Amino acid sequence: MEVYHDLNSFRPLDKAVVTVGTFDGVHRGHQVLLQRIRELAETEGGESVLLTFYPHPRLVLFPDDNDLKLLSTLDEKIEQLKNSGIQHLIVHPFTKSFSRTSVQEYVQNILVEGIGTSKLVIGYDHHFGRNREGSLENLRLLAPEYGFEVEEIPAQEIDDVNVSSTKIRNALDQGEVARAAEFLGYAYGLSAKVVKGNEIGRSLGFPTANLSLDDSTKLIPGNGVYAVGVHFDERLYHGMANIGYRPTVSQGSQNRMIEVHLFQFSSDLYGKRLRITFHQRIRNEHKFDTIDALRAQLQKDAIQAREALALLGRLA
Numbered sequence: 001m002e003v004y005h006d007l008n009s010f011r012p013l014d015k016a017v018v019t020v021g022t023f024d025g026v027h028r029g030h031q032v033l034l035q036r037i038r039e040l041a042e043t044e045g046g047e048s049v050l051l052t053f054y055p056h057p058r059l060v061l062f063p064d065d066n067d068l069k070l071l072s073t074l075d076e077k078i079e080q081l082k083n084s085g086i087q088h089l090i091v092h093p094f095t096k097s098f099s100r101t102s103v104q105e106y107v108q109n110i111l112v113e114g115i116g117t118s119k120l121v122i123g124y125d126h127h128f129g130r131n132r133e134g135s136l137e138n139l140r141l142l143a144p145e146y147g148f149e150v151e152e153i154p155a156q157e158i159d160d161v162n163v164s165s166t167k168i169r170n171a172l173d174q175g176e177v178a179r180a181a182e183f184l185g186y187a188y189g190l191s192a193k194v195v196k197g198n199e200i201g202r203s204l205g206f207p208t209a210n211l212s213l214d215d216s217t218k219l220i221p222g223n224g225v226y227a228v229g230v231h232f233d234e235r236l237y238h239g240m241a242n243i244g245y246r247p248t249v250s251q252g253s254q255n256r257m258i259e260v261h262l263f264q265f266s267s268d269l270y271g272k273r274l275r276i277t278f279h280q281r282i283r284n285e286h287k288f289d290t291i292d293a294l295r296a297q298l299q300k301d302a303i304q305a306r307e308a309l310a311l312l313g314r315l316a
Contacts, residue, residue, distance in 0.1 A: 001081065001082050001084075001086060001087060001088070001089055002087065002088050002089070003078060003089045003091065004088070004089070004090045004091065005091050005093075006090075006091075006092055006093055007051075007090055007092050007110060007114045007115075010088070010090050010114065010115065012113065012114060012115055012116035013046070013047050013049070013088075013115065013116040014046075014116060014118075015044065015045060015046035015047065015116070015118045016046060016047055016049045016088075016115050016116045016117050016118055016119075017037045017040045017041040017044065017046045017047065017048050017049065017118065017119045017121065018037065018049045018050075018051060018111065018115055018117045018119070018120050018121070019033045019034070019036075019037050019049075019050055019051075019120070019121045019122060020050075020051045020052070020120070020122065020126070020128065021033070021050075021052060021122075021123070021126070022052060022053060022056055022057065023050070023052050023077060023081070024056065024070050024071050024072055024077070024165050025070075025071030025072050025080075025165055025168055025184060026072065026077060026080040026081060026084065026184075027071075027163050027164075027165065027168060027183055027184045027185065028163045028183060028184065028185045029123075029163045029164060031084070031185060032153060033121060033122075033123065033153055034048075034050070034081075034084045034085070034086055036121050036151070036153060037049075037050070037086065037121050038084075038085050038086060040119055040121065040151075041087070044118075044119070046118060046119070047087045047088060048085075048086040048087045048088065049086070049087070049088040049089075049090065049115055049117075050081065050086050050088070050089050050090070051090045051092060051110070051115065052077070052089070052090070052091055052092070053091070053092055053093070053094035054074050054091050054092075054093065054094060055094055056068065056070060056094070056217070057094050057099065059217065060094050060095060060096060060099065061096070061099060068217065069169065069217060069218065069219035069220075070215075070217045070218060070219060071165060071168060071169065071172075071184075071188070071219055073191075073214075073215045073217075073218055074091065075191075076189075076191070078091070080186075090115070099130065100130050101129055101130060102129060102130055102133075103128070103129040103130070103133055103134040103138050103142075104142065105129075106128055106129045106134060107134075107138075107139070107142045107146055108146065111146075111148070112146045112147070112148065117148045118147075118148050118149070119148060119149045119150075119151060120139065120143070120148060120149070120150050120151070121151045121152075121153065122136065122139070122150070122151075122152060122153065123152075123153050136150070136152055163183040163184075167183055168180050168183045168184060168188075169219060171183065172188060172219055172221045172222065173219075173221075173222050174222050175221055175222035175223070175224045175226075175281045175284075176281065177221055177226060177278040177279065177280065177281055178279070178280055178281070180221075180278075181279075187229070187277040187278060187279055188221070188277070188278050189229075189275055189276055189277040189278065190213065190218055190220065190258075190275070190276055191213075191214075191273060191274070191275045191276075192211035192212055192213045192214070192258065192273070192274060192276070193211070193212050193214070193271070193272070193273050193274075194209040194210065194211060194212075194269045194270055194271060194272045194273075194274060195210050195211070195212045195270075196210070196270060197209075197210035197259070200246075200249050201259065201261065204291070204294065204295045204298060205295065205298075206261045206295075206298050206302070207261065207266075208242070208259035208260060208261045209259065209260050209261075209262070209269045209272075209274065210257060210258070210259055211257075211258040211259070211260065211274065211276070213258075220243060220256070220258065221243060221278055221281075222243070223243050223244035223245070223256075223284070223285040224242075224243060224244065224281050224282070224283060224284050224285050225240055225241070225242050225281070225282040225283050225285070225301050225305075226240060226241045226242075226243070226278050226279070226280065226281055226282060226305075227240055227278075227279050227280040227282060227304075227305035227306075227308040227309050227312075228240060228241045228260060228276050228277060228278055228279060228305075229276070229277040229279065229309075230260060230262055230274055230275070230276055231274065231275040231276075231277070232269075232272050232273065232274045232275065233272075237262045237263070237265055238262070238263050238305075238306075238309050239260055239261050239262040239263050239265075239305070240260070240261055240263075240282065240301055240302060240305040241258065241259065241260040241261075241276060241278070242257075242258075242259045242260075242285070243256070243257070243258050243259075243285070244256065244257065244285035245257070245285070246259075246285075247285065247286075247287035248286075248287050248288045248291070248294045249291070249294070251287075258276075260274070260276060261302075263302070263306065279308065279309060279312055280305070280308040280309070280312065282301050282304050282305055282308070283301065283304075
């Protein structure tokens with residue numbers, strides 16, 4: 001897959017089979033569209049193209065709205081799309097100026113002259129252009145004039161997948177990572193750097209790596225304890241992660257933390273970049289009366305996390 005970080009660096013194709021969207025999370029609903037453009041490109045002798053945008057349009061149009069959390073960073077999205085089988089990925093900068101593009105300018109300058117679209121595949125609820133005025137009806141009216149065809153993925157086909165980015169975000173907010181994985185088609189994950197902590201976990205017999213995210217818009221699952229996979233240095237480890245405020249050892253803290261404990265691992269991880277995949281939620285975050293009670297619970301959590309990972313086939 002070739003990646004282009006703006007439309008100007010892309011050379012228009014003779015026969016581009018195109019889809020357009022933010023594709024946050026590249027979930028199973030998105031994969032319906034990607035599969036269709038692959039099929040059409042192959043049968044019609046064309047090339048598959050996905051046009052997406054960065055930053056997410058809502059972050060540009062509503063900069064003071066901090067509620068939106070994304071399922072994938074740009075790097076994660078690119079990595080997920082590499083596995084989709086499409087040939088060209090255009091990541092065009094989304095700006096306020098770009099958001100004011102008229103429907104006709106969008107079709108002529110971007111789809112036709114910029115990409116060389118011969119066939120456009122879109123979902124039934126696709127909107128584009130200034131104030132999201134562009135719709136499927138606009139495209140069908142303009143397509144004959146500009147020499148391309150429009151294919152709609154109907155509501156029924158999308159609804160049969162029964163998934164949306166909003167549903168996935170809601171599941172993750174509630175800690176339902178197994179349900180989110182069903183929607184996504186893969187285990188939800190995040191990448192972060194290990195930073196210095198206060199080593200409380202080590203004193204409890206469960207040393208943890210404290211994680212710091214690079215991207216503040218990345219969605220973090222709801223507070224609790226999880227069975228996780230940990231990827232770094234091209235190896236996969238297993239462990240458990242805690243997300244929350246550590247009420248037993250950090251009373252009154254407003255600092256939400258992500259900590260991960262690796263099973264059968266003792267090396268220093270400081271400065272390492274880890275990728276964590278969330279496979280099963282073990283329990284809610286809870287304040288314990290004593291440190292000994294917390295230690296006893298962590299021992300139970302470790303057993304339960306191992307059992308969960310084994311059942312999921314994540315442990316040999």
